[in-house]
Amino acid sequence: MSVGHISTPTMAFCTRHVVRGFSSSALRPAVIKHVMIIGGGQMGAGIAQVAASTGHSVTLVDTSEEILNKSVKGIEGSLKRVVKKKFADKPEAGAEFIHKVLQSLSTSTHAESVIQSSDLVVEAIVENLKVKQEIFGRLDKLAPQHTIFASNTSSLPIADIASSTSRLDRFGGLHFFNPVPMMKLVEVIATPATSQETFDSLLNFSKVLGKTPVSCKDTPGFIVNRLLVPYMLEAVRLYERGHGSKEDIDIAMKLGAGYPMGPFELSDYVGLDTIKFIIDGWCEKDPGNPLFKSSEMLNKLVSEGKLGRKSGEGFYKYK
């Protein structure tokens, strides 16, 4: 399906004299123009929006047209909010901006037919190692030499995901924050095998998106989640012990610590299914660590299909 016009794919750089995807004459980072985003959920749609808004040609991939239609509707809604501020006094320029962004965005349910023209693949699908490995392993066989692969995983080791491919030097992490159009940070993650050129390309790409990148090692939780997850888990344990209501804990952290959302509001915003994937994964890797012990309350909500804002109910109700 095409949302807008798909421009003719141009290679980011000449394939002649290419060593590991980089020009041998000068080992410089690749220019990223054509981006494939896999996963049209909260994160993938946000990344696609920001990439299309900053001069990239973007294809958003998901498993069904229905999901992709919903993603595009969400992007249109978010663009309207952005334009309301950015073009407050120039509504026509705002409408033109939205039109141009949507022209740069296409959707597809078939990643294989898009990969040939992709300089960068950003994966933002379900937080499951096997599923991520399967998709990257399949695309690796079809992708051009120069194509860089990146995962937006919250909690999985980038090296484990990359191990399903033969391009360990052209594989890194790009960890965006939710909501992507508003959050300025991107964690750029290098594994021991990520080449300097790949890392520089990912740093540069993040800057072109208007974000502030920070460099991270491929360690559990990178920087933000290594600090955020224990805080959030401690909040749910405090609540489970009956030492504070979720409402009071949220108010306390907003008014006492200056956070824009309390831990329960933020959990509902992130998605309780994603959070459960994160905790279960860490618990499996480090079963003796009390820090990552699973939460009965969280497990119950997920088993009832209460996944937070996206399902209409989580810790709170949204209907």
Ligand SMILES: CCCCCCCCCCCCC[C@H](O)CC(=O)SCCNC(=O)CCNC(=O)[C@H](O)C(C)(C)COP(=O)(O)OP(=O)(O)OC[C@H]1O[C@@H](n2cnc3c(N)ncnc32)[C@H](O)[C@@H]1OP(=O)(O)O
């Ligand atoms: C307790 C349970 C325990 C369980 C254990 C948990 C462990 C695991 C947790 C780890 C999860 C990791 C997830 C991931 O890897 C990392 C993350 O992404 S963490 C999440 C980071 N994000 C945040 O912390 C968000 C914090 N919230 C905010 O910054 C703000 O609340 C908000 C989202 C920007 C919204 O602001 P509000 O003021 O609340 O609401 P408004 O609706 O008024 O919006 C303000 C302003 O922003 C514009 N806006 C908001 N969203 C969008 C959007 N999507 N697109 C475009 N514009 C948007 C809006 O228009 C407003 O503009 P204005 O009117 O002010 O001009």
Ligand SMILES: NC(=O)c1ccc[n+]([C@@H]2O[C@H](COP(=O)([O-])OP(=O)(O)OC[C@H]3O[C@@H](n4cnc5c(N)ncnc54)[C@H](O)[C@@H]3O)[C@@H](O)[C@H]2O)c1
């Ligand atoms: N939610 C957050 O706050 C947040 C923040 C940063 C990073 N992340 C990470 O980003 C990733 C996505 O999270 P999300 O919140 O956007 O999830 P989500 O559930 O909103 O979206 C995931 C999307 O991936 C699609 N998908 C699943 N398998 C697929 C496949 N094989 N091919 C194509 N599409 C597929 C699903 O249909 C869905 O639309 C996860 O790895 C998560 O850990 C999430």
